[in-house]
Amino acid sequence: MKFVIVSNNDFMKHIDSPISKVKTGLTLFLLLLNSFAQADSIPMEKVTLKNEWVHLGADGKLVYKKTPKGDRIMDFSYAGYKGGGIALPNIPVKITVKPLADASADCTALIQAAIDKVSAMPLNKDGFRGTVLLEPGTYPCSNTIKIMADGIVLRGSGKSEKGSIISMNGVKHTAIVLSNGINQRIGNRLGNAGDNEKAIKITDNYIAAGSISFTVANASGFTIGDNVEIRKPVTEKWVKFMQMDDLIRDGKPQTWIKTGSLLITERRIAAIKGNKITLDVPLVDSYDAAYTNDETTMVLANDVKRLKQAGVENLRIVSPPQAVSHTKALYYGVRLNGEDCWLRDLDLIETMESVGTGGRRITLQRVAVVRKALHQGPSKPAEFAPNAGQLLLDQCSVEGDNIWFAALGAGQTGPIVFLNCNFIGNGRIEGHQRWSTGMLLDNCKAPNGGIDFKNRGSMGSGHGWGTAWSVAWNCEANSYVNQIPPGTYNWVIGSKGKSTPIPRPFNSAGPNLPEGIFESPNTPVNPSSLYLTQLEERLGKQALKAIGY
Structure with missing residues (x-):
């Protein structure tokens, strides 16, 4: 049996009709079953008209x-x-920087010298050195501007055409890079065990997704405040359970995730009681000893040396139009690899693969990407590559076609939150490959695009299951591919748009893969924002005010 999505308007038409006087629940149920088929159908057992998975109690x-x-x-x-x-x-x-008198002269060295000078200043008690301010005007730049020291901010005087403009030219390069260049531990991605590491076994048979604590064999080597990695081994048994052991493309076997590698989540220890460890942030994924060969471990990781307390804000980056494949592009936007860093009030015009992140505890606020030049070729660029843990994209936007609005990379773990973001064009947002987990799209709009939590099969080089434990909450999209990986869930709740059941790519004869959870389709739910409600419940109203809500 199928259950057809019913819009709020059509439902109200039924309620206002004479038949609404019939008060039996059976009548209402039949009305819903026979209402207008505005969208693709969803299996009835996957649909509810209210939000059961998260709701406000009495x-x-x-x-x-x-x-x-x-x-x-x-x-x-x-x-x-x-x-x-x-x-x-x-x-x-x-330090304040003015454009050079010669409007065509390269300003890369001018800006870099100012950043380097502030970088040599001492850190204050809060971990900051200072800001380099760009006065209004255009700054032609033929090479990358680098922020490599903690506590540095590059700030423009506005992101409009009358503000501060980084005008890209010259050789292939990224406009701005924030990274200290130190070879860091992987953290929140796919990785491998390092030399001389002491891994302590986690003894729980099952750690549920969303958990914040677990038990280890021996906690004596850890203290509160330690940075740790929780490591989920990729085993042959798990790959087979996920039905990822039979990927074929052009007659050749494809590898989803190499067995023996590790899915790594970075956290801090908040409490220790005996051998029970409580973390500072909940875990995104589940850990089942039956499929990890009882080899899930925790490793001390206090030697992470990321860039900290750095940001770029209030300016515009402009590239010449690039109507080419992303493999032939010359100009990219911003790359940020750090911790407790931010990008704020940026416009990126015609850059390719515009914003990439790594590390954790990062905010991107009001970062807008505009791509008018049409990207060429079937392989698409990701304008946001949100590959950082504890990442918030707040009021960000992308405009363009034949692109990924945003695509998570292999093994990326959340929480990764898109809050009040807008996407214009036919692009899509998705966990792109190889088991990214813990993405929330909260009140995001892609009216001509899509939101996908799906299996990409043999696409790429065997991308397979791209997303698990992810949520679209009160969103709008033209379509959703919401699928349910074995042993996990994905949710589309209170969101407007049609469901699009599909088979695994390169297996187009079917069958369609099982769909994830749909709750209250086409009808928004309470609370209006999941992220903001969770934040207020955890830290109070002052936390909402602090981030502008």
């Missing part, structure tokens, strides 16, 4: 539905600068 607090094993929608509120709910800082200006 006391106004959030109530979470759990699976029999205890899995739940996670608390996403830890995403963002300093772990969420903390205002982005305004750092005093140390």
Whole structure:
């Protein structure tokens, strides 16, 4: 039996009709079953007309539905600068830069010299050195501007055409890179064990998605505040369970995730009681000893040396139009690899693969990408590559066609939150490949595009399952591919748009893969914003005010 999506308007038409006087629940049920088929159908067992997985209880607090094993929608509120709910800082200006008198002269060295000078200044007690301010005007740049020291901010005087403009030219390069260049631990991605590491076994038979604590064999070598990695081994048994052991493309076997590699999640220890470890942020994924060969471990990782307390804000980056494949592009936007860093009030015009992130506890606020030149070729660029843990994209936007609006990379773990973001064009947002987990799209709009939590099969080089434990909450999209990986869930809740059941790519004869959870299709739910409600419940109203809500 199929259950057809019913829009709120059509439902109200039925309620206002004479038949609404019939008060039996059966009548209403039949009305819904026979209402106008505006969208593709969804299996009835996957649909509810209210939000059961997260809803407000009688006391106004959030109530979470759990699976029999205890899995739940996670608390996403830890995403963002300093772990969420903390205002982005305004750092005093140390050096002001003006455009060169010759409007065509290259300004890369001018800006870099100012950044280097502030980089040599001492850190203050809050971990900042100071801001380099660009006065209004155009700054032609033929090479990358680099921020490599903690506590540095590059600030323009506005992101409009009358503000501060980085005008890209010359050789192939990225406009701005924030990274200290140190070879860092992987953290929140796919990786391998390092030399001389002491891995402590986690003894729980099952750790549910959304959990914040677990038991280890011996906690004596750890202290509160330690940075740790939780490591899920990729085993042959798990790959087979995920039905990823039979990927074929052009007659050749494809590898989803190499067995023996590790899915790594980075956290801090918040509490220790005996051998029980409590983390600072919930876990996104589930950990089943039956499929990890009982080899899930925790490793001390205090030697992470990321760039910290750095940002770029209030300016415009402009590239010449690039109507080419992303493989032939010359000009890219911003790359940020750090911790407790931010991008704020940026416009990126015609850059390719515009914003890439790595690290954790990062906020991107009001970052807009505009691509008028049509990208060429079937392989698409990702304008946002949100590959950082505890990442918040707040009021960001992309405009363009034949692109990925945003695509998560292999093994990326959340929470990763898109809040009040807008996407214009026919692009899509998705976990792109190889088991990214913990993405929330909260009140995001892609009216001509799509939101996908799906299996990409043999696409790419064997991308396979791209997303698990991810949520679209009160969103709008033209279509959703919402699929359910074995042993996990994905959710589309209170969101407008049609479901598009599909088979695994390169297996187009079918069958369609099982669909994820749909709740209250085409009808928004309460609370209006999951992220903001979770944040307020955890830290209070002052946390909302701190981030502008």
